[in-house]
Amino acid sequence: MTAAAPAGRRPKHVTWGRVGVYAFLICSAAFFLLPLWIMLLTSVKTMDEIRLGNILALPTDPTFQPWIAAWSQACTGLACDGIQVGFWNSVRILIPSVILSILVGALNGYALCFWRVRGADLLFAILLIGAFIPYQVFLYPLVRLFSVLGIYNSLAGIVVVHIIFGMPIMTLLFRNFYSSLPRELFNAARIDGGGFFTIFTRVMLPMSTPMLIVATILQVTGIWNDFILGLTFAGRENLPMTVQLNNIVNSAQGERAYNVDMAATMLTALVPLVVYFVSGRWFVRGIAAGAVKG
Amino acid sequence: MSAVSVREVTVAFESVRVFDGLSIDVEQGEFLVLLGPSGCGKSTLLNAIAGLLEIETGQIWIGERNVSWEEPKDRGIAMVFQSYALYPRMNVRGNLSFGLKMAKTPKAEIERRVAHAAAILQIEHLLDRRPDQLSGGQRQRVAIGRALVRDAAVFLFDEPLSNLDAQLRNELRVEIKRLHQRLGSTTMIYVTHDQIEALTLADRIAVMKDQLIQQLGTPAEIYHRPVNLFVAGFVGSPRMNFIEGRLEQAGNGLAFAVGDRRLPLDGYEFGVRPEAGRPATLGVRPEHLAANGIGNWPGFTAEIVEPTGADNLVLCTDGALSLEVRMPGERTITPGTPIALGVDAHRVSLFATGSGERL
Numbered sequence: 001m002t003a004a005a006p007a008g009r010r011p012k013h014v015t016w017g018r019v020g021v022y023a024f025l026i027c028s029a030a031f032f033l034l035p036l037w038i039m040l041l042t043s044v045k046t047m048d049e050i051r052l053g054n055i056l057a058l059p060t061d062p063t064f065q066p067w068i069a070a071w072s073q074a075c076t077g078l079a080c081d082g083i084q085v086g087f088w089n090s091v092r093i094l095i096p097s098v099i100l101s102i103l104v105g106a107l108n109g110y111a112l113c114f115w116r117v118r119g120a121d122l123l124f125a126i127l128l129i130g131a132f133i134p135y136q137v138f139l140y141p142l143v144r145l146f147s148v149l150g151i152y153n154s155l156a157g158i159v160v161v162h163i164i165f166g167m168p169i170m171t172l173l174f175r176n177f178y179s180s181l182p183r184e185l186f187n188a189a190r191i192d193g194g195g196f197f198t199i200f201t202r203v204m205l206p207m208s209t210p211m212l213i214v215a216t217i218l219q220v221t222g223i224w225n226d227f228i229l230g231l232t233f234a235g236r237e238n239l240p241m242t243v244q245l246n247n248i249v250n251s252a253q254g255e256r257a258y259n260v261d262m263a264a265t266m267l268t269a270l271v272p273l274v275v276y277f278v279s280g281r282w283f284v285r286g287i288a289a290g291a292v293k294g
Numbered sequence: 295m296s297a298v299s300v301r302e303v304t305v306a307f308e309s310v311r312v313f314d315g316l317s318i319d320v321e322q323g324e325f326l327v328l329l330g331p332s333g334c335g336k337s338t339l340l341n342a343i344a345g346l347l348e349i350e351t352g353q354i355w356i357g358e359r360n361v362s363w364e365e366p367k368d369r370g371i372a373m374v375f376q377s378y379a380l381y382p383r384m385n386v387r388g389n390l391s392f393g394l395k396m397a398k399t400p401k402a403e404i405e406r407r408v409a410h411a412a413a414i415l416q417i418e419h420l421l422d423r424r425p426d427q428l429s430g431g432q433r434q435r436v437a438i439g440r441a442l443v444r445d446a447a448v449f450l451f452d453e454p455l456s457n458l459d460a461q462l463r464n465e466l467r468v469e470i471k472r473l474h475q476r477l478g479s480t481t482m483i484y485v486t487h488d489q490i491e492a493l494t495l496a497d498r499i500a501v502m503k504d505q506l507i508q509q510l511g512t513p514a515e516i517y518h519r520p521v522n523l524f525v526a527g528f529v530g531s532p533r534m535n536f537i538e539g540r541l542e543q544a545g546n547g548l549a550f551a552v553g554d555r556r557l558p559l560d561g562y563e564f565g566v567r568p569e570a571g572r573p574a575t576l577g578v579r580p581e582h583l584a585a586n587g588i589g590n591w592p593g594f595t596a597e598i599v600e601p602t603g604a605d606n607l608v609l610c611t612d613g614a615l616s617l618e619v620r621m622p623g624e625r626t627i628t629p630g631t632p633i634a635l636g637v638d639a640h641r642v643s644l645f646a647t648g649s650g651e652r653l
Contacts, residue, residue: 184379192393193367206383
């Protein structure tokens, strides 16, 4: 008996379509990476070298002096403490805002999903509409409200603002996640005698790890990158890093130190970048978990 | 006094009212099965008893207490779910003891009860595993164990075996029956759409359809004297044969007539003796059509033969009628074999055409 060769042509692995796809992907990657590359290059050049105007050239004499200057010496107005002040302000805003907004969102999602609140669907719809109204609309009323409550221009004020503006998306995220869990699990916990908060903390939250990670990524990057809310509500003492960066870059005294500006920008962008690099895998997994497990 | 008493209950379920004043009583130590197709309201009734669904009107009594408004945990019930509903982030020990911890049971007592339940269900070696490290059968054992540690007077089962494969289902069915016998005075209410589970487990079965209890009775009553066409068709596999015909006067008694065939109904116990001439449906179970060659209904031939091992299921036809017959497996029958069927009037059911009620 002879071994019969498979009929038809052997499938090719390199096709024109595939070459096209790779070419497109490489071009897009270059397009998005180029600004980052230029910033990195510029931030390690001396001002003399920058003045030559050759923005793509590699630095002949790489120096980290601009980074040090950006961190601890750059001036905003009269103060010359660098961007580190903003960094620590941002951290102080970030930590309570992220934790509280996620907790509030998870609690909302849990209550809406499992406790058959009367009018739950309507409440949820209203909350979602809130997510679609541009938040500039809320700024002035909130400023008035906060100054009446005495938390305008304070750390508490900016944290509350972040909780409020994070609520719709966090609630949506957790409600949909909890809807994908079997209701019987909740029923079992009720028969076992769990109350509203016990079921939430002992049964639901421990199961929410993927969503907690997704929510953390969304909130850390969102709150870190926020500009207008920080500028409006945080008060002079607590201005976040983004506002501080703007003040450094736009301070109109003397020569414009491009290398320091670039270094300050990189420093500001560092937190979201680290979050993406560390948790990118989790981010994808978290989004897929809801879809696959059903 | 009944262990569980449902009195004139109506449930408002997402703006639809179900049950128009449904009542049922379950005796202490009884195993009651709620049997019906999906959407018949059996799970809704169970959830209402458990307190997971609010009832609109009526009362639910468990033991000597009116628990209509009580929280599920205070009703003295334990429940086992179809999807097991184990807490995925706790190990088996954690799952078993969660309810007891919620009830602030002393630690030693928790340990004693968990060990006891684990011993009964033979899951001692699994206590430190997490649910995702267990097989389906093991998970359901743990779920039953979680009910067991609660020391409840009433056990509620919501299709506990439906997610398991056939072999495991049989094993756990026996296990549940053993558990019921062992616990003695524990009342069990068990929801299923599987009539084999219902017939094998129940002391009494409530067959449900369209939010109504069609028939409540022992498995034998349900099987041999179904009150209407629905119950007759739903219980029994293969299905009961239904033959449309008429009632005729035959001497002093009545006979069932279809085409040229007659079946004298002298041995049949009528509920109310109907008048001759009315149309009726005759129901005969496949095993009650004795095919031994000396039947009173000759002239059939075997059309399709389905061997199931112990039995052969033979679809017999005479051109007009097609009847499913259960024959002993050792007798080989080939399609085309002529067969005479023997119909015993003691063992048939007669239903009024139209209403479907038993005559």
